[in-house]
Amino acid sequence: MTSPSAKWEVRAELGVHYEIVESVDLLSVDNVALLGSVDRSDPSDTQLVLVDTTIDRLYGDRLRAYLEYHRVPYHLVSLPSAEEQKTIDLVLSVASAMNEAKAFRVRNPPIAIGGGVMLDIVGLAASLYRRGIPYIRVPTTLLGLVDVSVAAKTGVNFEGFRNRLGSYSPPLRTLIDRSFLATLPTRQLRNGMGEIFKMALIKDARLFGLLERYGAELIEGKFQDAAPPGGTAASGGPPLWTGANPADEVIGRAIQGMVEELQPNLWEKQLERSVDYGHSFSPLLEMRALPDLYHGEAVTLDCVFSAFLAAHRGLLRSDEVHRVVACARSLGLPVWHPLFCDADALGEALADTVRHRNGDQNLPVMAGIGSARFLNDVTPAELDAAAAAMAELAPVGAR
Numbered sequence: 001m002t003s004p005s006a007k008w009e010v011r012a013e014l015g016v017h018y019e020i021v022e023s024v025d026l027l028s029v030d031n032v033a034l035l036g037s038v039d040r041s042d043p044s045d046t047q048l049v050l051v052d053t054t055i056d057r058l059y060g061d062r063l064r065a066y067l068e069y070h071r072v073p074y075h076l077v078s079l080p081s082a083e084e085q086k087t088i089d090l091v092l093s094v095a096s097a098m099n100e101a102k103a104f105r106v107r108n109p110p111i112a113i114g115g116g117v118m119l120d121i122v123g124l125a126a127s128l129y130r131r132g133i134p135y136i137r138v139p140t141t142l143l144g145l146v147d148v149s150v151a152a153k154t155g156v157n158f159e160g161f162r163n164r165l166g167s168y169s170p171p172l173r174t175l176i177d178r179s180f181l182a183t184l185p186t187r188q189l190r191n192g193m194g195e196i197f198k199m200a201l202i203k204d205a206r207l208f209g210l211l212e213r214y215g216a217e218l219i220e221g222k223f224q225d226a227a228p229p230g231g232t233a234a235s236g237g238p239p240l241w242t243g244a245n246p247a248d249e250v251i252g253r254a255i256q257g258m259v260e261e262l263q264p265n266l267w268e269k270q271l272e273r274s275v276d277y278g279h280s281f282s283p284l285l286e287m288r289a290l291p292d293l294y295h296g297e298a299v300t301l302d303c304v305f306s307a308f309l310a311a312h313r314g315l316l317r318s319d320e321v322h323r324v325v326a327c328a329r330s331l332g333l334p335v336w337h338p339l340f341c342d343a344d345a346l347g348e349a350l351a352d353t354v355r356h357r358n359g360d361q362n363l364p365v366m367a368g369i370g371s372a373r374f375l376n377d378v379t380p381a382e383l384d385a386a387a388a389a390m391a392e393l394a395p396v397g398a399r
């Protein structure tokens, strides 16, 4: 028996290292990056590969041919990946697949290939299986490439709340290959642009300029062209990019911005996060609007709404607000939605976000294009004013 006052403490530190690595044409048999990312020290190990059903339909044959060419015994599991199906049940299906593949604790990590939904589901399953095993991520959507790729988070929706169950468990490595975007539907490309747009607004004025000049064209060319036709901007004038081409520079700057913002605050102990821009009102409203709004669309609406809040505080000039709205429109992203004009829904959304931010608003808003600051005293009257400004953007028939 110990005395009632006895006390023991355990302190430990968790070191984290993971990589985001570009690798062109991952499914080409000459490219060994996919298998080089997992420990295949025993070539008889069954390699678990989890893909979303669309990826299986579009790339399944190439993927199987790749694994067979490299003589890898594999267990390939294809799962649905709509946002409505991002549930704990699918996480358990992945855990069953891990059992079937006889997954090891460290050796031979599963490979997840797909959009953000698939990567979040597999990431959560990997964090629970044997209390946490490593995994590899291959994002195949634009949103996955620029946003999920850097994140340490996993999650599933629960009881109407977005990502209410989840974990912080980064993969060993994320492999980036923008050739997957060739098959991505236009609306999904625009969806990914929503997160790039967010990053540009709060952190990167140059990225914003690139979106204004080349954004629409990059979507049209599905990020595949080395350079826009003629090597110059669609709007004329000299090229604006300094990297290899606008597609690489836009994706590269978005990833770099995320790395810079996340690395010092990976576990989100600091609840003032500028990358939460566009994610203050949208989490609840996006879930209410399902399946009407995609994540990046909801983020864009929140960005525009929050730009009106900033303008109300004198942090953004009216010509800057105009550029924000015009850029979103040029990317084919929505700038108006009835839920973002509904003061009650907005108030409820902010209240839930305040609980998530532990009692403070910590509301990132733009302070000019390319920088941010935080507000903690936004009033219901300000929400009303921003909602009224948003309502002005409604298409004529919807007013």
Ligand SMILES: NC(=O)c1ccc[n+]([C@@H]2O[C@H](COP(=O)([O-])OP(=O)(O)OC[C@H]3O[C@@H](n4cnc5c(N)ncnc54)[C@H](O)[C@@H]3O)[C@@H](O)[C@H]2O)c1
Residues within 6 Å of the ligand: 052, 053, 054, 055, 058, 081, 082, 083, 086, 114, 115, 116, 117, 118, 120, 140, 141, 142, 143, 144, 147, 148, 151, 152, 153, 154, 155, 163, 180, 181, 182, 183, 184, 185, 188, 191, 295
């Ligand atoms: N972990 C994080 O920190 C983090 C960050 C951002 C977003 N997310 C999550 O990501 C999810 C959104 O991800 P998403 O936008 O990639 O959506 P998604 O995973 O639903 O994919 C969108 C659609 O595109 C299809 N698809 C995927 N790749 C394709 C390709 N190359 N060609 C053709 N079709 C393809 C998918 O099957 C799906 O139908 C949300 O659930 C969000 O919560 C997580």
Ligand SMILES: [Zn+2]
Residues within 6 Å of the ligand: 147, 195, 279, 295, 299
């Ligand atoms: Zn997001």
